[in-house]
Amino acid sequence: MSGHVIAIDGGGTSCRAALADAEGRVLGRGKRGSANIFTTSDTIGENIAAAAREAVCDAGLEGLPLKSIPAFLGLAGINVGERQRELAKALPFADTKFVHDGVIALQGALGDEDGVIAILGTGSVYLSRAGGVSRSIGGWGFAIGDQASGAVIGRALLQQALLAHDGVREHTPLSRAVMKRFEGNPEAMVEFAQQTARPADYGAFAPLMFEHDEKGDVLARDILLDAVRDITMALDAIVFEGCERLCLLGGLAGEYRKRLSPRHSAILQEPRGDALSGAVQLALRAFPPQAVGENG
Amino acid sequence: MSGHVIAIDGGGTSCRAALADAEGRVLGRGKRGSANIFTTSDTIGENIAAAAREAVCDAGLEGLPLKSIPAFLGLAGINVGERQRELAKALPFADTKFVHDGVIALQGALGDEDGVIAILGTGSVYLSRAGGVSRSIGGWGFAIGDQASGAVIGRALLQQALLAHDGVREHTPLSRAVMKRFEGNPEAMVEFAQQTARPADYGAFAPLMFEHDEKGDVLARDILLDAVRDITMALDAIVFEGCERLCLLGGLAGEYRKRLSPRHSAILQEPRGDALSGAVQLALRAFPPQAVGENG
Numbered sequence: 192m193s194g195h196v197i198a199i200d201g202g203g204t205s206c207r208a209a210l211a212d213a214e215g216r217v218l219g220r221g222k223r224g225s226a227n228i229f230t231t232s233d234t235i236g237e238n239i240a241a242a243a244r245e246a247v248c249d250a251g252l253e254g255l256p257l258k259s260i261p262a263f264l265g266l267a268g269i270n271v272g273e274r275q276r277e278l279a280k281a282l283p284f285a286d287t288k289f290v291h292d293g294v295i296a297l298q299g300a301l302g303d304e305d306g307v308i309a310i311l312g313t314g315s316v317y318l319s320r321a322g323g324v325s326r327s328i329g330g331w332g333f334a335i336g337d338q339a340s341g342a343v344i345g346r347a348l349l350q351q352a353l354l355a356h357d358g359v360r361e362h363t364p365l366s367r368a369v370m371k372r373f374e375g376n377p378e379a380m381v382e383f384a385q386q387t388a389r390p391a392d393y394g395a396f397a398p399l400m401f402e403h404d405e406k407g408d409v410l411a412r413d414i415l416l417d418a419v420r421d422i423t424m425a426l427d428a429i430v431f432e433g434c435e436r437l438c439l440l441g442g443l444a445g446e447y448r449k450r451l452s453p454r455h456s457a458i459l460q461e462p463r464g465d466a467l468s469g470a471v472q473l474a475l476r477a478f479p480p481q482a483v484g485e486n487g
Numbered sequence: 488m489s490g491h492v493i494a495i496d497g498g499g500t501s502c503r504a505a506l507a508d509a510e511g512r513v514l515g516r517g518k519r520g521s522a523n524i525f526t527t528s529d530t531i532g533e534n535i536a537a538a539a540r541e542a543v544c545d546a547g548l549e550g551l552p553l554k555s556i557p558a559f560l561g562l563a564g565i566n567v568g569e570r571q572r573e574l575a576k577a578l579p580f581a582d583t584k585f586v587h588d589g590v591i592a593l594q595g596a597l598g599d600e601d602g603v604i605a606i607l608g609t610g611s612v613y614l615s616r617a618g619g620v621s622r623s624i625g626g627w628g629f630a631i632g633d634q635a636s637g638a639v640i641g642r643a644l645l646q647q648a649l650l651a652h653d654g655v656r657e658h659t660p661l662s663r664a665v666m667k668r669f670e671g672n673p674e675a676m677v678e679f680a681q682q683t684a685r686p687a688d689y690g691a692f693a694p695l696m697f698e699h700d701e702k703g704d705v706l707a708r709d710i711l712l713d714a715v716r717d718i719t720m721a722l723d724a725i726v727f728e729g730c731e732r733l734c735l736l737g738g739l740a741g742e743y744r745k746r747l748s749p750r751h752s753a754i755l756q757e758p759r760g761d762a763l764s765g766a767v768q769l770a771l772r773a774f775p776p777q778a779v780g781e782n783g
Contacts, residue, residue, distance in 0.1 A: 328653035328654065328655060329653060329655075331649055331673065331677050332677055332680075332681055334642075334677070334680035334681050334684070335642060335645045335646045335649055335676070335677065335680040336646065336649055336677070338646075338650075346630075346631060349631045350631045350632065350634075353627055353631055353632055354634075354720075357624035357625060357721075357724065358624065358724045359624060359625075359720050359721050359723075359724045360720065377627065380631070381627050381628055381630070381631065381632070384628075384630035384631040385628055385630050388630070424650075424655050424656065425653075425655050427655075428653065428654045428655045
């Protein structure tokens with residue numbers, strides 16, 4: 192053991208790694224593609240190991256083998272199934288601990304304080320810590336969960352654009368813009384949805400929606416009203432009595448921040464740090480440096 | 488050519504075949520699993536050929552080779568992409584013509600009359616014929632279409648049950664019954680949704696929903712109100728001025744019939760025949776028996 196730790200923040204769209212020393216200083220960083228265990232199980236191990244190697248090189252420690260360093264991983268989708276055991280076997284680290292990526296985001300955003308975070312990106316998940324006890328809701332993935340996430344609102348947009356194409360609802364500038372992305376061909380859109388679209392591919396339509404909402408587009412408004420209602424319901428379920436701190440994280444945080452209900456806006460705060468900084472904190476607790484000898 | 492035709496009704500849950508003579512009399516029938524070109528492209532050709540062979544045997548014509556008989560096929564999902572060409576090559580018939588399964592259902596339900604049909608089963612699609620001109624909306628499949636279908640309302644049910652599990656909405660007897668199917672384990676439900684669930688698997692939850700709706704379950708009511716709103720919007724888009732005939736078809740027709748808006752109930756009629764009978768009618772037009780010699 193070198194006294195170093197690897198921290199991994201593995202989300203739906205990218206996997207970030209940090210190499211930290213025994214005091215928690217980040218010496219190097221690395222980044223690769225998606226580490227969502229649902230959608231990328233074939234490549235997830237490679238992505239994680241590559242990001243970690245990059246962090247080690249970035250620190251100028253090319254000679255340090257990954258098998259000498261323990262790793263603490265926060266991964267999207269990890270709360271489901273048995274796949275983390277298979278993954279642990281495939282990874283090259285000295286020791287491996289997994290948590291849901293929400294847990295590292297919570298630590299990064301709140302440090303050791305109580306509060307609530309909502310992660311609104313390609314997926315959606317909510318976590319609270321009250322009296323030191325953590326709880327999460329959501330984070331169940333795109334197929335039957337992740338309300339208000341980029342993937343879910345992007346899929347809703349395609350559904351509604353197809354209804355507009357069929358004359359079931361009025362076209363708007365937004366629905367026309369979406370059909371145009373498929374050259375006006377609904378069959379191409381359906382092929383995309385049935386064959387190739389992953390959550391992040393649907394999520395790529397979210398910026399278009401927010402952009403049109405600013406201009407008063409009725410379809411954008413309808414989808415986003417539903418999404419904000421879903422966020423509000425989830426927050427009402429997880430914000431606890433006396434909660435003074437709510438952080439919105441993820442790629443859509445900036446857009447949803449403006450649309451929160453007043454009771455939630457009232458406790459909104461900036462996160463203290465990002466998920467990777469939370470993973471570094473937790474890595475040092477999970478793999479405490481040997482007090483004697485490390486500074487020798 | 489033997490003067491016979493094969494008619495195929497290939498839907499999301501089963502594939503039915505009929506062997507008919509030159510007068511349209513059905514001599515034999517066969518049945519196999521799903522022939523939805525979206526979800527079962529590996530086995531669709533085998534299912535169709537097996538159902539057809541069974542129909543030929545059922546007619547007592549074991550000696551009649553499929554390669555001597557032309558086939559007219561109405562298939563779910565056939566309006567999308569290039570896959571029908573691949574499929575045509577893989578099938579053993581003397582000649583092969585495809586239409587969307589809605590087209591044979593329309594012919595079966597209305598004969599040569601004008602009117603509208605709504606097919607509400609594992610998927611959903613709407614067709615009209617006005618002044619002899621046909622039009623369809625919907626039928627785009629489960630991922631971004633098929634509103635109110637068994638698959639879509641079944642998926643909505645799982646989504647809402649998961650929200651109830653998380654405490655985001657109130658549990659009802661229906662949401663508890665759904666969680667019980669997964670032994671109370673949300674991870675098992677998510678695994679089902681992410682890994683194994685096909686549209687028909689979600690659709691299998693529809694009967695449970697209608698059953699609980701009869702007992703006043705709030706969750707069943709909410710999902711079915713949304714579904715009926717979607718059906719109403721689609722019918723308003725396709726029912727034409729002066730339309731006197733609306734037929735509801737598919738596995739959910741009986742349940743949705745009771746919930747239609749009055750303006751649609753007013754023109755509701757029983758279908759004249761089923762989709763397979765429509766396929767037989769269209770098969771004889773597509774492959775007209777040689778007038779001379781057939782009766783000789």
